[in-house]
Amino acid sequence: MKKLTLIVTISILSLFMLFTSCGNADNQDGNNENNSSETTLEGDVTTDTHVHKYGEWVTVSEPTCKESGTKERTCSCGSKETEDIPTVAHKYVNNVCSMCKQSNPDAFVPDYSEGEANVVGGDSGLSRYVSQGSYLYFSASGNTIDKMKINKSGVQTVYQVSAGRIMNINVLGDWVYFYCEGSTVGKSYIARVRTDGSGFEKIVSSVAVWEMIVAKDTVYYTTFPTDGEYKDFAKDVMPLYCVSVNGGTPKQIHDGAVGELVADDKFIYFIHDNEDGDPSIRRIKHGNTSSDVLVENKEIYNLAIEGSKLYFFEHNKYDDIYSLASVATNGGGYTVFGKVMQYSDSMCVVGNKVYYLGGLYRENEFLESAGLVEYNVSTKTDRIAREDYELIDFQSAGNLLIFENYDYEAERLDSLTIYFTDKNVVKTLKIS
Ligand SMILES: [Zn+2]
Ligand SMILES: [Zn+2]
Numbered sequence: 001m002k003k004l005t006l007i008v009t010i011s012i013l014s015l016f017m018l019f020t021s022c023g024n025a026d027n028q029d030g031n032n033e034n035n036s037s038e039t040t041l042e043g044d045v046t047t048d049t050h051v052h053k054y055g056e057w058v059t060v061s062e063p064t065c066k067e068s069g070t071k072e073r074t075c076s077c078g079s080k081e082t083e084d085i086p087t088v089a090h091k092y093v094n095n096v097c098s099m100c101k102q103s104n105p106d107a108f109v110p111d112y113s114e115g116e117a118n119v120v121g122g123d124s125g126l127s128r129y130v131s132q133g134s135y136l137y138f139s140a141s142g143n144t145i146d147k148m149k150i151n152k153s154g155v156q157t158v159y160q161v162s163a164g165r166i167m168n169i170n171v172l173g174d175w176v177y178f179y180c181e182g183s184t185v186g187k188s189y190i191a192r193v194r195t196d197g198s199g200f201e202k203i204v205s206s207v208a209v210w211e212m213i214v215a216k217d218t219v220y221y222t223t224f225p226t227d228g229e230y231k232d233f234a235k236d237v238m239p240l241y242c243v244s245v246n247g248g249t250p251k252q253i254h255d256g257a258v259g260e261l262v263a264d265d266k267f268i269y270f271i272h273d274n275e276d277g278d279p280s281i282r283r284i285k286h287g288n289t290s291s292d293v294l295v296e297n298k299e300i301y302n303l304a305i306e307g308s309k310l311y312f313f314e315h316n317k318y319d320d321i322y323s324l325a326s327v328a329t330n331g332g333g334y335t336v337f338g339k340v341m342q343y344s345d346s347m348c349v350v351g352n353k354v355y356y357l358g359g360l361y362r363e364n365e366f367l368e369s370a371g372l373v374e375y376n377v378s379t380k381t382d383r384i385a386r387e388d389y390e391l392i393d394f395q396s397a398g399n400l401l402i403f404e405n406y407d408y409e410a411e412r413l414d415s416l417t418i419y420f421t422d423k424n425v426v427k428t429l430k431i432s
Pocket of ligand 2: 065066089090091097098099100101102
């Protein structure tokens with residue numbers, strides 16, 4: 001009985017000590033007046049009394065972008081400490097915050113709807129106009145990349161370079177790829193910027209680019225000796241290079257001279273001309289380095305692609321006859337269509353119609369009227385689609401044919417006359 005009383009008394013006393021020393025975190029540095037205690041608890045004890053030894057912080061409520069959260073930690077004595085967890089950044093999923101449902105004010109807004117993104121950055125390696133979605137991209141004043149709603153006058157400048165001239169514009173999804181020709185090769189480069197002008201990235205520095213086309217995450221381009229002098233024709237005169245759209249080390253994948261770059265989602269196609277002037281049409285699969293010969297032993301000019309066909313002009317040098325011809329993208333089905341006056345620098349294909357500048361051939365001679373010829377490869381018939389243009393250069397962008405109207409006094413591009421081939425409609429849109 002006496003023994004039990006003693007045990008109970010000690011127990012009560014111990015509990016009393018425990019609670020009096022607990023709950024006062026300030027006593028941790030050992031200035032504890034209660035020095036009569038002999039109590040020793042597990043943990044960092046620096047004095048003869050209990051010092052809180054807290055466990056890991058445990059989250060009580062998660063913070064959101066709008067409200068802070070709370071966390072707590074507990075000592076074995078039962079004491080708790082609580083702290084706020086600061087608010088966190090918005091968590092955007094498809095540019096809408098998953099917590100507060102607010103949309104991302106800095107969100108990049110693509111210029112196209114789903115399914116409208118280009119597969120290839122332009123119609124050819126020399127194209128200066130590219131359409132994607134409802135926009136047309138081009139350089140309105142040399143040092144700018146501009147975009148224009150295809151149905152509306154006025155341009156929006158996407159990006160401006162401080163020095164140099166913007167060329168070889170390609171548009172692929174969210175990015176505009178371009179070559180900036182500086183005053184020297186050292187100041188010339190390939191770069192890209194998003195279609196809203198953000199995220200400028202240099203891809204290749206110190207490079208002299210002639211043609212450039214972007215397809216399948218790859219920038220293809222040809223280079224040239226800027227002084228016109230070359231040591232090795234194959235290595236120095238328009239060899240074909242490729243580099244990832246994300247940059248890295250460029251790689252030469254074909255000897256020069258390479259020209260008339262066109263592409264689809266599987267291959268890049270081009271005309272290869274060697275030093276002896278023996279042209280061939282070739283292709284290289286994206287990601288590969290070896291070329292297949294599709295057409296050889298022909299004098300070939302220009303190259304355009306539509307679906308699974310390549311179109312070009314062949315020249316029969318014995319009779320001095322130029323003809324429109326095509327070959328399948330796998331090299332099969334070589335077809336010669338009608339005679340053309342001569343090869344035309346401007347040539348493009350929209351669906352089953354080939355457009356070029358020239359005249360119509362009737363009863364063994366070319367008719368007087370000339371202009372924009374539309375040759376239907378299905379019916380093998382041709383017509384002058386537009387007579388009101390002089391025999392000058394035109395550009396193509398998807399199903400649009402573009403005629404540039406210069407203000408020669410102001411020395412600038414004044415407007416674009418756009419021929420909507422699908423609707424057979426012409427519109428002139430002012431630049432500013
Ligand atoms: Zn404690
Ligand atoms: Zn939020």
